[in-house]
Amino acid sequence: MIGLHFSVFEVTMLVCFGLSWPFSIYRTYKARNVEAKSPVFLVLVVIGYVAGVVHKLLYSRDAAVLLYAANAVMVTVDLLLVVRNRNTVNETNNKINLPFASRDRIPMRRRSSHLP
Numbered sequence: 001m002i003g004l005h006f007s008v009f010e011v012t013m014l015v016c017f018g019l020s021w022p023f024s025i026y027r028t029y030k031a032r033n034v035e036a037k038s039p040v041f042l043v044l045v046v047i048g049y050v051a052g053v054v055h056k057l058l059y060s061r062d063a064a065v066l067l068y069a070a071n072a073v074m075v076t077v078d079l080l081l082v083v084r085n086r087n088t089v090n091e092t093n094n095k096i097n098l099p100f101a102s103r104d105r106i107p108m109r110r111r112s113s114h115l116p
Contacts, residue, residue: 006062014067021074028081034089042079046072 028037049072056065 006064010064011067014064014071018067018071018074021071021078025074025078025081028078028085032085032088034082034085037078037082039079039082039086042075042082046075046079049075 049068052068053065053072056062056068
């Protein structure tokens with residue numbers, strides 16, 4: 001049985017994080033910019049939340065487990081959007097054949113080592 005006794009500080013932390021993830025998800029969805037997002041970081045955050053859920057279920061059953069689970073779900077959604085956006089960007093880059101993106105780059109003129 002899950003109890004209603006929990007740490008106010010733990011719940012405050014989880015609520016604050018929980019309020020920030022929807023903004024992150026929205027920005028990832030709208031911007032489709034994957035350069036600023038690290039999938040490795042997001043995976044580590046999910047692992048941390050899953051560890052929190054396991055700890056709560058095994059050692060300290062209280063309502064905070066629901067916040068850990070909700071945060072883990074939101075981070076997973078953000079991670080899936082990052083993966084989707086990365087695949088979209090890679091497909092777009094493969095379709096566009098730009099001279100500066102290929103191996104056959106236009107040779108650049110070397111600067112003289114002498115200053116004018």
